[in-house]
Amino acid sequence: MFSRRREEFDRSALVHQAALMRMAMRLCGARHVADDLVQETYLDAWRSFHRFEPGTNCRAWLYKILFFNYTRYRRKQAREPFLVDIDDAAESAVRFDPQTPDALTAESVKAAFEHLPEPFHTTVFLVDVEQLTYREASEALQVPIGTVMSRLSRGRRLLRVELSAHAAAHGIVTVPQVQEKGKANG
Amino acid sequence: VTRECQEIRELLDSYLSNELLVETNHAVLRHLASCASCSAEVERRKLTRGLLIQSLREDIDVAPLRQRIDQAIDAERQWWRRTAQWWGAAAALAAIAVFAWYPRSVDAAAYTDSVADHVACGLETPADAWYDPERAAKSLRPPFTPLAEALAAVHGDYKLIEAHTCPYNGRQYAHLVFRKGENTMSLFAEESNRGTLPAASLVAPPDHMLSGLYAIDRDGFHVDATSTRRHQLFVVSDRKGAEQDALAKQLLQSAVTFVRTLEK
Numbered sequence: 001m002f003s004r005r006r007e008e009f010d011r012s013a014l015v016h017q018a019a020l021m022r023m024a025m026r027l028c029g030a031r032h033v034a035d036d037l038v039q040e041t042y043l044d045a046w047r048s049f050h051r052f053e054p055g056t057n058c059r060a061w062l063y064k065i066l067f068f069n070y071t072r073y074r075r076k077q078a079r080e081p082f083l084v085d086i087d088d089a090a091e092s093a094v095r096f097d098p099q100t101p102d103a104l105t106a107e108s109v110k111a112a113f114e115h116l117p118e119p120f121h122t123t124v125f126l127v128d129v130e131q132l133t134y135r136e137a138s139e140a141l142q143v144p145i146g147t148v149m150s151r152l153s154r155g156r157r158l159l160r161v162e163l164s165a166h167a168a169a170h171g172i173v174t175v176p177q178v179q180e181k182g183k184a185n186g
Numbered sequence: 187v188t189r190e191c192q193e194i195r196e197l198l199d200s201y202l203s204n205e206l207l208v209e210t211n212h213a214v215l216r217h218l219a220s221c222a223s224c225s226a227e228v229e230r231r232k233l234t235r236g237l238l239i240q241s242l243r244e245d246i247d248v249a250p251l252r253q254r255i256d257q258a259i260d261a262e263r264q265w266w267r268r269t270a271q272w273w274g275a276a277a278a279l280a281a282i283a284v285f286a287w288y289p290r291s292v293d294a295a296a297y298t299d300s301v302a303d304h305v306a307c308g309l310e311t312p313a314d315a316w317y318d319p320e321r322a323a324k325s326l327r328p329p330f331t332p333l334a335e336a337l338a339a340v341h342g343d344y345k346l347i348e349a350h351t352c353p354y355n356g357r358q359y360a361h362l363v364f365r366k367g368e369n370t371m372s373l374f375a376e377e378s379n380r381g382t383l384p385a386a387s388l389v390a391p392p393d394h395m396l397s398g399l400y401a402i403d404r405d406g407f408h409v410d411a412t413s414t415r416r417h418q419l420f421v422v423s424d425r426k427g428a429e430q431d432a433l434a435k436q437l438l439q440s441a442v443t444f445v446r447t448l449e450k
Contacts, residue, residue: 006259014255017248025246035251042255043262100230109234110241127203128235129242134205156199163234 009049012058013042019059019130020066026125027070037073041066060132063140098160101167108170112162120155127152190217191224198228202235291381295355296418300374301407303354303361304422308372311363315347325350329448330360330375336444337362337373342433344371364437371423373437375445378418383411389431395439401431410434417445 020041024034044065045052052061116124119141126132126140127148134152138145194217200206201214218225322334326349334349344364352361352374360375383400389410390399396412403409408426412419419441421434 009259014252017252017255018246021246021248021251022243026242035254038251039254039258043258046259046262100227100234102230104230104233104237106237106241109237113238113242124238125242129239153199159234159238 005049008054009046012052012054013045013049013062016059016062017042020062023063023066023122023125023130024070026121037066037069040069044069057136057139060136060139063126063132063136064142067141098164100160101163103167104163108163108166109159112159112166115162116155116158120151120158123148123151124155124159128156191221194218194221194224195227198224198231202228202231292384293378293380293382293418294384296380296383297386297402297404297409297411297420299355299357300359300372300409300411300420300422301404303352303357303359303374304370304372304407305405306354307352307361308363308370308422311348311365311370315363315365317346317349322349326360327351327358333360333375333441333444334362337437337440341437342366344369344433369423369425371421371425371433373441374420374422375417375441376419377416378413383413383418386411390435396435396442399431399435399438401434410438412438412442414442414445414449416449419445 017038020038021034024037024041025031028034028037041062045062052058113121113124123137123141126137127134132140134145134148137148141148194214197206197210197214201211206214218228317334317338319335319338323331326334330351334346338346341364343366345366346362347365348361348363350361352359357376362373364371364373386400386402386409388398389401390396392398397414398412400411401409402411403426406424408423408430410421410423410431419438421437423430423434
């Protein structure tokens, strides 16, 4: 009985350990805190594994527990909630949608991504990096699908803003600028 | 960048994620086929996503953490197992305690009633009475009817002279009367629906046949008694002592053997 449950847990849940660790590292910053968070997440998942329906999405379920534990951890640490609802704020700042700069590198994309504020950072990470579907991300973050889509759209736009700023700061010209320079020289 | 380009670029992220409706998707594809600028933008966005995955989806060595998780789950399992064992043991002890201390009812009049019926019925049996199997088969109601045949053999010098169902004080005794000269001895068997036997002297410890043989003197008569799961049985006599107890034990063993067949 126990060994069958354990095998099922290994097969369904523990295979997502690396993905959970990546998310935990992004949330916590420090490896040892991320380790504790993921361990606590798996222990909670094990305790309530009887409630998990085989065939449903285990990864989204694990993310949900991870975010819940992280919120609890943050509240305990800073006495403040993890997710500040900025879905309705700073809309004007996100409206500007620049062209994606040329000469992109992994470092520049990573640096730009690190500047994304929450909750866009987490949503973009789940969907564009960890390849969760909208529904899975919605389940993991416990928000409606529409909110996931909205955060994603604005997060990606913000990423382009950051990439443009990064390119400008490093003197990398974008395509339109090249075209404009060509026109000026012609 | 035209106004149409701006509208298409609004859709490019969804286009890359394959999230557009078929018609919208066709519109984007048509535009991309004719717009080099937007095509280049799509490629850059594709590249951005690729680089995002490349830079953020790093390989993490999860082996040490896996070990910690396994240990934590095993510890959890051990804790539950120990807790379950403790609770199981506690529940078993509680059940034993409840069973041991549960105030079971006692049939306080068991000895007195058997003696009284012996006086009222057994001693009143005529001196010339004799055991008639046919009469006994009619007088001794089921399920005790075969009891007379089972105990019809001579016990000591006592002979069975009468067997019938004897209602007394709300009880339904199977009453067998034995006689030897002037001495009369009664065997009573009844269902023990009033409680357990009252305290009496233990004259023979429990063995494979009897759950102990108890004796008590009541109103000038000597009573030997025993009980089974659902019956209690008495031998009432005007004689007492070890010889009487041995005879009563022999009679009761035969009677117990019979009533146990009723309890199966």
